[in-house]
């Protein structure tokens with residue numbers, strides 16, 4: 611089976627502006643794939659080329675092996691699109707809008723009604739079947755756009771910011787629907803500004819900036835590139851019993867020598883003295899960038915906190931400290947995203 615989406619050196623120019631600058635991307639059948647990027651990165655342009663709403667200036671784009679220009683109808687029939695804009699016929703009841711859409715894609719009339727009802731049911735607005743689009747609430751309009759994308763039973767569902775401006779409850783409802791569709795085998799391409807959405811739903815994400823691809827990874831891999839913080843609290847009695855070591859460890863803490871004995875003293879004084887970094891041992895661990903004391907806890911900054919934490923605990927235990935609690939604060943995908951796109955801007 612060819613990939614659901616395959617583009618090679620895709621270029622789109624609007625006059626002097628290069629909205630897509632040689633974008634090569636491959637989305638496998640069955641994937642839940644996220645397209646992330648700041649405003650103007652080229653996400654909607656990319657989608658528009660796939661569905662035939664924009665003409666590419668160069669390169670190639672295929673959907674399940676069908677060239678989006680040469681085999682337009684086959685490529686288009688495989689796609690269900692829920693666009694960003696509300697571009698819906700406002701004069702007919704929504705059930706009829708769906709029937710027309712199914713008919714346009716070659717579904718016979720009896721089946722079209724059944725499909726339309728199923729799609730409305732799936733997104734939870736079948737009871738609104740005889741109302742017009744304009745009469746629906748904002749959230750129902752979003753649901754309807756998804757129903758319209760589903761009425762042709764597409765193999766590839768493209769969602770362009772499907773949850774923009776909707777409340778938390780509806781966002782979660784929509785996530786459930788699309789997750790289920792993906793479980794049933796539908797390939798999904800999602801663009802979103804809610805990074806949490808990508809983190810929760812996507813198998814892989816591509817980060818786009820100014821028409822070029824910066825990266826393609828699983829959300830997990832991307833987050834693994836950030837700096838995490840491992841917070842450890844050790845037993846109080848022990849810390850109190852070994853004041854010199856507390857002070858020594860805090861000053862050896864590796865954040866440029868900024869920590870002082872006064873820091874360690876403050877920890878003792880506020881009664882939360884339970885933090886005893888094993889200084890040199892910790893900073894010698896592969897991936898550890900620094901070890902300091904913050905608010906009465908040992909704070910170890912490291913790449914991939916989850917994998918480094920056991921080494922941190924071992925180092926502390928080797929120095930005779932008993933662990934009271936451990937917390938790993940991971941860099942969010944959002945932070946990585948901002949860092950990557952900012953870095954790129956700084957390069958230009």
Ligand SMILES: Nc1ncnc2c1ncn2[C@@H]1O[C@H](COP(=O)(O)OP(=O)(O)OP(=O)(O)O)[C@@H](O)[C@H]1O
Nearest residue numbers: 624627628629647648649650651652653654655656
């Ligand atoms: N029809 C058009 N004519 C001229 N320029 C356009 C047109 N459509 C898009 N552009 C430009 O192409 C660039 C990419 O726009 P696009 O809408 O694809 O970005 P996007 O990543 O979808 O942004 P957003 O997150 O804001 O939706 C932008 O600079 C935009 O102004």
